[in-house]
Amino acid sequence: MNFKIVFQIAILLGYAAFFLKSIWNGTVSMYVHPRIIPFLIFAAAAMLVIAVLLLGSIVRGRGEKVSLLPLLFYAIPAIMAFTIPPQSFDSNTATIGEIQLKSGTYGSSNLFSLRETRHKNSQNEMSGLADADTGTNTTPEENPGGTKSMLYMDTDNFVDCMNDVYEDIDSYIGMPIEAVGFVYRDENQFKADEFVTARLMMVCCAADMQPVGFLCRYDKTGTLKADTWVKVDGTIDKTEFSGDTIPYIKVDNVQPAEKPDNNYIYPY
Template structure:
């Protein structure tokens, strides 16, 4: 087998090895669920087929390599090598921010809205298991988690007046990138991915809390608030009056449409 490979063209063998490596990298990302750092979950099947096809291409390129040649254009391997480097060394491609920590890390949203152990004037205990995800009109309650986060915010933004007075519970990081924010206002956000890593952007809701300016930027918090509205460039926008707040563990990974 080794003698047979030695008689084949070196450039084709290198290309075959690189194609095979790229296919294995793609399949590894799917198996470990780390592909969600690069593309939306709805592309999982396409990515799986691409990984299998790339691996097969590598094997066939090696198997069908022509006899040894002595003139090679080595720069032709760059288009194959570049994605391998980007996938094998994730910090090059994955945003190195507090909102998405760790390489390939995705953690579950614990939805810990229990404020009973915190030093807050009004002590409440919330039974998470009994909560309906998203918007519950019967309870006048909105609970955001990783699964419904994007859709719930979009729904609220479409008809914010319908949810005035609802209790809202959510976890996210404090974001003050919006230059229209006033004193003691901040945004609680998560990083959203619509298609792929190229379109990652924060999505959240504007909050107000007495002494809100004392909350550190990029700090992860869980809040309980009351939904109201504000006028934002001529249209109504959800506006949350924060009633209770506590520190939270970062929820790693993205939210998706």
């Protein structure tokens, strides 16, 4: 029996099982962007094929002395994947990048990568604006008779809303906004009455996770616990932050909110 081949087959089957199990139970979203899932399925299928092809070599090389130690470097991560339960990231996770409230940049990712795509699609499909009376999608320029609109930010349009406001802050000043996210506070960057209604943005995988959101000013910020989920109601205004002009939310009310099933958002 060639135990090196047996070990290799076990490792291949272990990784394939982990990929497929994560996809089946939905925990894969804690590790990678959904667009990576087809590649994981392909990788799992390839590993299964290779494992089957290696079956014919199990009884070959009999009596040959081989070292299994190098294979431990592949086996240990597979064992950890099955024994350590997946956990959602929050602002205290060591690998999370720092939030950057600057126009046009959020870490290494291009938050405005949707700009060209958004202009190619209809405004009704991409806008996060809803008319206060009709509930239909609209833009500030389309509001009849100066009817106030409401900017609703949720999982599906969080990035799009940020893109729209950052591209043309002046058009949104004074507009009511409702946003759901977790409380992000940084004593080194923010004043005592400031926090961010944040979401964790994943560009590719968990390694590039970064909190994004609008700066909020609220006279009761001190009562808010970091990483708790809240719904913020207020109006949009602009301010100076670290030498940049950025939008912020003048908060009128903060209410507890439920954590969404998938607390990550994606720029594309």
